[in-house]
Amino acid sequence: MGRRQEKTLLCIDDEQVALSGWCLYLQGKGYKVVGASSAEEGLQMFAVQPIDAVILDYSMPELNGSAVSEVMKRIKPN
Numbered sequence: 001m002g003r004r005q006e007k008t009l010l011c012i013d014d015e016q017v018a019l020s021g022w023c024l025y026l027q028g029k030g031y032k033v034v035g036a037s038s039a040e041e042g043l044q045m046f047a048v049q050p051i052d053a054v055i056l057d058y059s060m061p062e063l064n065g066s067a068v069s070e071v072m073k074r075i076k077p078n
Contacts, residue, residue, distance in 0.1 A: 008032045008050060012042035012068065013057040022055055039063035047075050 009031050013019040016037060023035045034049065036042035039060050046054065054072065058065030 006032075007052040008034065009053050009055060010034050010036065010042060010045055010049075010051045011055040012036045012039060012060075013055075014038060014060045015057065018057070026055070039068045043068065043071055043075070046072055 009026055011019055011022045011026070011033060012035075013022065014037060019035050019037055023033045026033045034045055034051075036045050039062055042054075042056075045051070054069075056065045056068060060068075063071075
C-alpha cells in the first residue's frame with residue numbers, strides 16, 4: 001500500500017453522505033483524500049494542491065461534472 005499513500009485523490013460531491021463515504025472508502029484503501037462539497041470548492045483545491053486523480057459527481061447544481069472537468073483540463077492540461 002506504500003505507493004497509494006503517495007497518491008492524492010480529490011473527491012467532489014454536493015451530497016455530503018456520498019462525499020464522506022467516498023473519502024472514508026478511499027482512505028481505507030491507503031490513499032490521501034481531500035474532499036470538496038461543491039464544484040467551486042473542488043476547483044479551488046484542484047488549482048492549488050497536487051492532485052493525482054479526481055472522483056467527480058456529474059450532477060451538481062451549480063456546475064455539472066462535465067463543466068468542472070473542462071475547467072480542470074484548462075487549469076492543468078496534464
